[in-house]
Amino acid sequence: DTGVSQNPRHKITKRGQNVTFRCDPISEHNRLYWYRQTLGQGPEFLTYFQNEAQLEKSRLLSDRFSAERPKGSFSTLEIQRTEQGDSAMYLCASSFLAAGNEQFFGPGTRLTVL
Amino acid sequence: SQQGEEDPQALSIQEGENATMNCSYKTSINNLQWYRQNSGRGLVHLILIRSNEREKHSGRLRVTLDTSKKSSSLLITASRAADTASYFCATVFGSSARQLTFGSGTQLTVLP
Numbered sequence: 001d002t003g004v005s006q007n008p009r010h011k012i013t014k015r016g017q018n019v020t021f022r023c024d025p026i027s028e029h030n031r032l033y034w035y036r037q038t039l040g041q042g043p044e045f046l047t048y049f050q051n052e053a054q055l056e057k058s059r060l061l062s063d064r065f066s067a068e069r070p071k072g073s074f075s076t077l078e079i080q081r082t083e084q085g086d087s088a089m090y091l092c093a094s095s096f097l098a099a100g101n102e103q104f105f106g107p108g109t110r111l112t113v114l
Numbered sequence: 115s116q117q118g119e120e121d122p123q124a125l126s127i128q129e130g131e132n133a134t135m136n137c138s139y140k141t142s143i144n145n146l147q148w149y150r151q152n153s154g155r156g157l158v159h160l161i162l163i164r165s166n167e168r169e170k171h172s173g174r175l176r177v178t179l180d181t182s183k184k185s186s187s188l189l190i191t192a193s194r195a196a197d198t199a200s201y202f203c204a205t206v207f208g209s210s211a212r213q214l215t216f217g218s219g220t221q222l223t224v225l226p
Contacts, residue, residue, distance in 0.1 A: 058213075108155070
């Protein structure tokens, strides 16, 4: 096992286009998280899955954002009608079992919206 | 936002010196974690301290937690150039809390 992976690593898109990111967590981890990080700031929580159930969503996650984890393994984050303000690093993390455990982060997907 | 704040925002030291970073937060926590992030990369977990613990060590790292002051500190001893990175504290609130709430980070530069 090599840890959390994210694809693509970089994405450049034009405003108004849709983009989709993928996260593959550590295989035995049942919890998966999405965060967004802008330059010079700490990551901000977007949403969280336990197995295939999406249990929490931040108010940062507007209607243009949707996340899925259909089989409780990999997850996708889609942004529709991208805006320049969506430009950020999108980080995925996974963890095992109990709440409050350490989270293992992927390398992130850097999105640039032109 | 329940985001914590790190202090200082930036710190520059010579190799071999100790580096101390502080974190303050606003409400009662379940635990507090420190993460490191190299430029443009993902975060790496360093250490977790629970609300009923006061001090924890891991290699060259020492973390303290003062719940009465709602603050924590991270000490890196005998720093190395490879320690150059951003350091974030992250808190977990409540008994069923899951997500991490991050501070804005301290940028540490260790000069060779």
